[in-house]
Amino acid sequence: MTPIDRDAVHPDAVPTDASNSVRPAVASPAVAHPAVAHPDAARPGPFGSTDGAPVIELRDVEKTFVVRRRVGRFRRARTEVRAVAGLTFQVGHGEMVGYIGPNGAGKSTTIKMLTGILVPSGGVLRVAGVEPARERLRLARRIGVVFGQRTTLWWDLPLRDSFGLLRRIYKIPDARFRENLDRFVDLLDLGPLLEVPVRQLSLGQRMRGDIAAALLHDPDVLYLDEPTIGLDIVSKVKVREFLRDLNRTRGTTILLTTHDLTDIEQLCSRVMVIDHGRVMYDGSLDGLHSIGESERTLVVDLAEPQPAIEVAGATVVRVDGPRQWLAFPAAASAAPLVAAIADRYPLADLSIQEPAIESVIARMYASSSV
Numbered sequence: 270m271t272p273i274d275r276d277a278v279h280p281d282a283v284p285t286d287a288s289n290s291v292r293p294a295v296a297s298p299a300v301a302h303p304a305v306a307h308p309d310a311a312r313p314g315p316f317g318s319t320d321g322a323p324v325i326e327l328r329d330v331e332k333t334f335v336v337r338r339r340v341g342r343f344r345r346a347r348t349e350v351r352a353v354a355g356l357t358f359q360v361g362h363g364e365m366v367g368y369i370g371p372n373g374a375g376k377s378t379t380i381k382m383l384t385g386i387l388v389p390s391g392g393v394l395r396v397a398g399v400e401p402a403r404e405r406l407r408l409a410r411r412i413g414v415v416f417g418q419r420t421t422l423w424w425d426l427p428l429r430d431s432f433g434l435l436r437r438i439y440k441i442p443d444a445r446f447r448e449n450l451d452r453f454v455d456l457l458d459l460g461p462l463l464e465v466p467v468r469q470l471s472l473g474q475r476m477r478g479d480i481a482a483a484l485l486h487d488p489d490v491l492y493l494d495e496p497t498i499g500l501d502i503v504s505k506v507k508v509r510e511f512l513r514d515l516n517r518t519r520g521t522t523i524l525l526t527t528h529d530l531t532d533i534e535q536l537c538s539r540v541m542v543i544d545h546g547r548v549m550y551d552g553s554l555d556g557l558h559s560i561g562e563s564e565r566t567l568v569v570d571l572a573e574p575q576p577a578i579e580v581a582g583a584t585v586v587r588v589d590g591p592r593q594w595l596a597f598p599a600a601a602s603a604a605p606l607v608a609a610i611a612d613r614y615p616l617a618d619l620s621i622q623e624p625a626i627e628s629v630i631a632r633m634y635a636s637s638s639v
């Protein structure tokens with residue numbers, strides 16, 4: 270998914286209405302920051318709306334881009350791309366929702382509308398009681414955004430200075446800033462990195478810095494765009510643990526776009542599949558797996574080569590020396606399977622491979638029940 274940044278505006282894009290439908294991002298960092306006082310004192314409630322009201326609300330939201338392409342030497346053809354085609358959904362206070370779909374499905378366009386960078390061509394969209402495109406700066410105080418593939422930190426500054434700049438931009442009260450910083454430094458292991466310029470950080474270190482930066486001003490809603498892409502296992506685990514803790518302790522609402530189904534499995538009780546700019550599925554990950562009858566794979570390393578493992582609920586699909594691959598229904602729990610195998614075979618190691626999101630969605634389409 271393409272991050273929101275200076276390049277967010279497609280070079281071919283022409284606004285579909287005359288009123289500046291593409292709002293350019295402000296200077297670095299890429300996400301708009303408010304130039305007004307930190308709102309803690311003035312906030313009516315955690316989400317500025319009555320209890321039980323959705324934090325994110327879309328009704329029949331559309332986004333159409335007009336693209337002009339060169340045809341031959343002199344002619345230009347005008348085509349319309351309907352990136353989002355009538356999206357309707359709500360996200361409640363404190364939910365963690367996975368927002369997935371194939372390339373070009375409209376995920377990035379949705380997030381850009383939710384941050385106010387793009388103006389919808391039609392429909393109603395509200396985040397934390399605010400209409401994003403109309404009140405982008407007001408909204409910026411209520412949301413945090415993290416992009417896996419692009420940093421919103423200042424490239425040449427040490428992490429500590431980036432955080433300090435954000436404190437000034439958001440006018441975060443000193444005590445709150447220190448409290449948040451201490452907590453994030455501790456939970457995300459940022460201590461040794463604070464004096465290091467962002468450009469010298471590894472991807473995993475930079476991602477942890479970006480997550481802390483997005484949360485210093487206590488946003489109610491966090492958008493995460495591929496937060497674990499390219500990270501090693503240890504960093505992935507740390508990031509997921511942190512997000513779980515954030516959601517549990519602060520009730521932060523999280524909308525997560527990812528191609529890693531393990532992110533969804535470990536973080537989100539709800540998943541939305543979007544394709545052709547529409548919601549194709551909205552429910553649990555297990556429900557999605559069972560519609561498409563998708564499979565996970567248990568990779569078992571035995572202490573020594575053995576004939577194919579025989580166990581109820583799984584089928585060996587490949588054997589290579591002491592390693593065996595067993596397919597089992599993705600909606601089933603792996604625990605009894607692992608226990609049954611461990612009981613009868615000498616195990617050296619095992620891991621679980623999730624199906625690719627694309628294959629889950631393909632199976633969903635193939636199923637006649639959708």
Ligand SMILES: Nc1ncnc2c1ncn2[C@@H]1O[C@H](COP(=O)(O)OP(=O)(O)OP(=O)(O)O)[C@@H](O)[C@H]1O
Pocket residue numbers: 270271277278279280281282283334335336350351352370371372373374375376377378379
């Ligand atoms: N600025 C733009 N101008 C013209 N077309 C655009 C623009 N931005 C996106 N599109 C088109 O809108 C459709 C949805 O794109 P979008 O980036 O929202 O998809 P996505 O689900 O985020 O995909 P990916 O995971 O590949 O980033 C695609 O057909 C894309 O080419």
